[in-house]
Structure formats: structure tokens, C-alpha cells
Amino acid sequence: MKFREPLNELIHQPTDFTTGKNFPPPERIKIYDSTLRDGEQMPGVAFSPRQKFELAVALSDIGVDIMDLGFPMAALSDRRALQLIVQGKRKGEIREDLELLVMCRSNPKDIDVTIQTLEEIDVDKNDITFFIFTSGSDLHLKYKIGKTLIKYMGRKESEWLNLPVEFYREANLKMMCDTIRYACDRGVKSIEFGGEDGSRSDLEYTIQIAKSGYEAGGTRYSFPDTVGCFTPEGVDYYIPRIVQEFPGQDIVVHFHNDFGLAGINTIRAMSHGINVPTCTVNGMGERAGNAPLHEVVVGLKILYGITLPHFKYEKLRQLRKMVEEYSGIPVAANTPIIGEGVFLHESGIHTAGMLIDKSIYQVIDPELVGAEIKYVFGKHSGIAAVKAVLEKPANREGLEKDGVELTPELIEAVTLFVKDARQKRTKTDSFINVTEAYYREYEHLGISELRLVELASTIGRLMQEGLFKPKLDNESK
Template sequence: MEFKEPIEQLIRDPRDFTRDIPFPPASELRIYDTSLRDGEQMPGIAYTPEQKYEICRKLSDIGVHIMDVGFPAVSQDERQSLQLIMQGKRKGEIRGDLDVVVMCRSNAKDIDATLRALDDIDVAPGDVTFFVFTSGSDLHMKYKIGKTLLAREGKSESEWLELPLSFYRTANIRMQCDAIRYARGKGVRFVEFGGEDGSRGDVDYFIELFREGIKAGGTRPSWPDTVGCLTPEATRWFCSRIVAALPPDIPLLNHFHNDYGLATINCITSLACGFKAFTVTANGYGERAGNVPLHQVMTALRVLYGVEIPGFKYEKLRELARFMESMSGFPIEAHEPIIGANVFSHESGIHTHAMLIDPRMYEAVPARLVGGQMQFIFGKHSGLAVIDSTLRKHESRLAAAGVKVDDSLSKRVLEEVKRVREERARTGHVADIVTRYYDDMRRLGLTEDDVIRIAEGLGSSTAAAV
């Protein structure tokens, strides 16, 4: 509908409240997708090398800049995945400027294993970015990798619990920097680095870790909220201090998890503080509650904050979502923002009546922007206006069947629609769908009982052989 007044006069633009936020230039922001590594760590998901290649093609096409492909040193499948992706870049099926990231821990053994894996598939060390990671919180430094740090420093394990946190902090920085220098010395041009559990660590320590890592040759510091515990307020507190302490040309990377449903707003808050790269996963897949959903952060940045990242194909977000569902076996919720099956669907009579006037009545996310289309669902809450509109839309078809559309027919159709929907509700089929869904989810991975039964079978066969 054409309104008499400008739309800006009729409704408040959400960007009125965000225009002055000092985001980095949109052309400098980098979308870092970790669907093939962090996304695959979601229990029940396991991609083949061929599937990883197709996923990478889709993400390259939609416009991500950086792709985390995981640990090529750990298995033949991981190496094959990387090989296919690098071949795809050479053939032009994957963008040549896609930054491919491989991961390894902060030690020469892991780096050498990764270099051998690259050599096996004819990939030069300078053709990929190495993510060399360590721990970032005192909890992780002392109690997760503490014995490793003791061995590096020539200390006995008997000193593990008695040595102060300062020992582990110093040893950890030394280990990180030695690994960065070692990788650079082996021909690696780009080294991403950082420590797990950064959001529960000391910000001054992380700044020191980053400064020393940059001196050692690191090129992209990564700061993670590994357990998804940050609020936007805490994110702003941490990120503003980190940005202020480092040179402005350093491309800081954030990494948020979604344990409290705050990953998207934390990611945006971090960018508002000056971070320039942000990790996401397609459909938000990932460990526990998942990662920053690509569809949420990209659409929110554009529609709510006016930040449109050049080259990104927003209109393919829903297509990508369906593709990822088919690859992973995990359907997303019908009411998932942006990409859910129901987000552009309307049933309520009051809503549908207004939507017939103009979709902007009840849609703040433009459906076409993300490849969606408004639709009406007919049921218990439907009103007469949407039934009448639908019948008149198909009036020629009904006329061919000898049916005349009038007010009486619309009322009778509405009554029948409500009756049929209520009858379906009494059958219990919805509960059956939910039960089957959870049964299928359980079958995607093996249970503890499955593992014990495997052990019993293997143990029995070994005993019989003896």
C-alpha cells in the first residue's frame, strides 16, 4: 500500500538509536565462519569431507571472508577436507580470497604435524592461516595445561599445586610466543593466536599475551568467550580495554558462545568497541548452546545498526539454512529469528487483517532481504478478512468449479477451517512428532550404553581369542 505520509513519519526507525555507534568501516569487517570446526563439534553432527567442501562452497558464495577448517593433522578425513577446499580455490569454485584457517596447539609437535599434513596434500604453509592457541584463564592455565607448562619449564609435577599463578601466566606466554616464532620460522605467514576461556581471565594478562604474541610474529589476536558467560556490559568492559591497549591496525577477532542467548548482541557490542573480525556458524550450530548465528548477526547489523557488509548475499540466508539442515540432520526451530519456518507466517486474525493492508504492520525484518516470503497459516486463530481475501484471490478457480465467493461462503469456510484445526489438535499427532524428533536426535550420536555394549562385544571377542 502507498501511505500518504513517508514511512519514516509513521514508524520509528530502530537505527535512530544506533547511528552514532562508532563501528569500524563495514568494508574492514571480516566474517569468520567456524561451521566446519566449532559447528561440527555440536553433538550428533559429523560431516564427510565432501560435505565440508559443499558447505565451504555455500559459505564462500554467500560472502564469508575467513573459514576455519579445523585440525588437518588429526585425521585423514580432515586432511581430505582441506585438500578439497584448497583445490576448490584453485579451480575457482571457492573464492580465491577466502582465508582458510587450520588449528594447532602451541607446541612444535602440533605445528610440525600440521605442516606435514599440508605437505601431504600439496599446500604451502603460507597459503593458510595457522591458529595457534593456548589457555587464557588462570583456571585453564594451572589446572588444564599446568603439567604441560611445568614440563616445558623443567619443573617437577610435585610442584603443580604449590606454584603461584604468576608462574603459569609467565610460562604460558613463553609457550605461546615460542610457538608463534616457530611457525613463522617454518614459512607460516599468518598466525592467529589467543587463549581459551578469555572471558573468565584477567584483561591485563590478555593484553600482555596479545602484545607479546604480536612481537613474536602473530598477526590476528583472538579473544574468546569460550563458555558463553558474558553480558553485553561485560563484553564492552573487556573489549574496550583490549582495543585501547593495542595498535589500531591489529585485526582483533572475537569468538562468542550462546549459552545465555547473548552471543549475537555480545558480538555486535564487541564490534562497536572496535573489533574487526567476528566468528559465526551457519544456523548457530556449535557446542552446548552453539555459536553466534550467522543469520542473526548479519541481519541485525544491517537492519538495526545500518552496517551493511559489502559483498554479503543476505538474500541467500534462508536458502543456506535449509542446506545446513540437510547436511547436519538438525532442523532449526520454527520460530528461529530470520530463518525459521514461521518467522514470516501469520495466523492471528488481528495480525492477518493488518498484514493484508501492508506487511510492515507486523514485520520488522523485510522478508525479501533474507530470501523469505510472507505467508498466511489458517487455523484456530484465523479471522474472516484473511479467509475472504484468500477466496477472492482464487475467485476464477472457484468460479470454474461453480463456486460463488460471497460473505456467506467466507463465513462458512472460516467455521470449517477452525473445526478441522481443532479436530487435528485432538488427535495427538503433535506429541507424536515431538517424540519422533527426540528419538531421531538421540540416534544421531551414540549413547553411553552404546559405548559399553561395544566394549562388551570387543572384550568378549578378545577373551575368546585368548
């Protein structure tokens, strides 16, 4: 309906409380998608090369700026996926300005193998960004990669636990910077770099990693919340200092979602000047996943008034369904913004309000994300909603053709019937079986520990008898 007063005089808008921040200009923001690498690391998910190519086309179309393709030297199928994607760029199926990125450990051998892999599939290293990563927290430095650092520095492994943290910090910087310089010497032009577990690292050491990486020839620093423990207050502690130290530089944040905070933490980091947020479609990723693409881009637009140029918000739900199909992982119906149920209304009170004006109970315009408002009728439905639907001209005409008169008694009877029908459905075996079937299927997306041991036993016996030849990689189509 048409309100007598302007809507902003009747209610506060979210942006009333989010102005005055240090967000970068929209044109400087680069959406960095990691669905094809970190998203695929979600247990049970394995995209084929063709699926990765089709997802890359969809991601290019929706408007992401950077695409993480993982470790092409690790598997033949990943090399094939990279080859298809690069060919797609050459043919114009994928945007020419879409940046493609591969990952390397801080090891010159990784650089050599990656360059060799790219050459084998006819990909120019100058068309690819190399992400050279190491560790950032003292926990990781000493106890995860400590033996690697000891070997790199020519020390004895027996010294591992006795050497101080300072040794590992210095060794880590040397190893990372040596690798960056080596990549530069091999002709790599675009180098992202960073240390895992940044959100639990010493801030001054984090700054040192970034400074050293830039001085060695790195072109973009990446700061991660690897274990998903960041709070907005933690973001406020680390990010302003990092941005202050490197004014004008593109800086990446890569946050995990173990407490459901990755999306808002990412936006919080951007409010301090970060311009390269990492996301995944549907929030896919290890453990609880990564910052969901839909939460970040739509949150920026509606809650903070930041519209991303050229981003096709209306394709978010279409992209959601594509990733669900290819991954085998559906999102919950009440997933914010893209869930199948977030624009459905059943409650009588809510439906009555929505029938007056959608702004009464809804902030997100469903058309923005490729959805529409729908009404379902059941336990919580009221007479007003049933009446409003039945009184629509097309519906009333249909009833009249059937010889049915729309009366208050009929409306009440229909309302009572749908309430009762929905109540009974909750008790049926078929309704319960849907949930059970989902979790049964989810358990079999990957191979369980028990099944792995059984396979090892069977394959081991066959190998002993010369009846099994290992095939280490399967290039699926």
C-alpha cells in the first residue's frame, strides 16, 4: 500500500547505524571466491573438472573478481579443471578480467612443480596468481611446521622442542621470503602470501610477515581466521593496524565460520578498510565452512548501503541451487537470504502484515536475490491470509467456474482444514523419513574410517597377490 508518511520516518533503516565507517570505495572491492578450493574441502564434496568449469562460468557471470583454484599440481583432475577454465577465458566464456589463483607452500619445489604443471597444460604463469602460504601463529610455527623449519635451517630434528619460538619465527620468515624471491626469479608476476592461523598470531609478528613478504616481492597480503574463532572485537584489534601499516594495498581476509560469525566478521574487516573479502557459495568449506558469499554481498548492500558494481545479486539463488546439485550438500531452508523458506510466510499475524505491505515484516526485497514472496498455509495460518488468497480475482473466478461461492463459512472451513492437515502430516512416517534419508546420505558422501580400514585390508591382500594395480588419480569428466 502507499503510506501517508515516508517510510524512513516510520522506521529506522539499517544504514542509520552503519555510516561513517572506513569502507573502501565499492569500485575497489574485489570479491574473492574459494568455492572450487576451500569449498571442495568440505567432507564428501568432490567436483569433477567439468563441474568446476561450469561453476567458474557461473561465478564469472555473477561478478566475482578472484577465483581460488587450489593445487593443480596435486591431482590430474584439478589440472584438467584449470585447463578448462583457462581455455574458457580465452574463448570468452569466462570474463577476461577474472583473476585465477593457485596455491603453493613456502617451498621452491612447489613453485617449480606448479610452473611445470602450468606449462604442461599450456597455461602461462603470467595469467595466474601464485598464493604462497606458510603459518602465522606460534602454535603452528613450532608444532605444525617446526620440523620443516628445523630442516630448512640445517638444524638437527632432536632440537625441535628445545628451540625457542623466536627461532621458528625467524626461520619462517626466511623460508617464506626465499620462496617469494624464487618465484619472482622464475618470472611469476602476481604473488599473494600469508600465514595460516593469523587470528591467533602475535600482532607484531603478523605485521612482520606482511612487511617481509612485500619486501621480498609479494604483491598482496592475506590474513586468515583459519579456525573460525574470530569475534568482531578481534577483528577490531588486528585489522585497523594491518590496514594502517599498508595504506593503498589490496589486502585479503579469509575467515572461517565455526561460530557463525565469518560473514559479519568479514564485513567488519571491510569497515576498517579491507577491500578483498574471501567467500564461498553457500558458505561451503572445512568444518563449518567459510564466509558465505550471499551474506557478505547482500549484507554490504542492505545493512551498509554498499552496492557492488556489476555484481548480479539476482543470480544468488540460482547459483545456490547449482552448487547444491554439484556438491550434494543442500542448504537449510531457513538459510539467510538464499534459503528456500526465507520468503515463505505461514503465520497468521505475519501474513496479515505482509498483505498490508511487505516492509512490515521483511527487509530484503526477494527480487534482489532472484526469489519471490510466497504464502503457505498450515498450523499457524489465519483466516485473513486464506481470505486474501481466495479473494484474488483469478482464484475467485476459478471457484465460480466450479460453482462454489466464496463465503465466510467456506473461508473458515478451509482455514481449519489446512491447520488440521499440517498437524497430521508431522506425525506421518514419510515426513520423518525425509530427515532420516538426508542424514543417511550425508554419512555416505565420503568413506568412513571403518570402511577405509576394510578397503586397506582388501586392497593390501590383492596387491600381495598381484591382482591390484594402484591408480593414484582419476581424471573424471
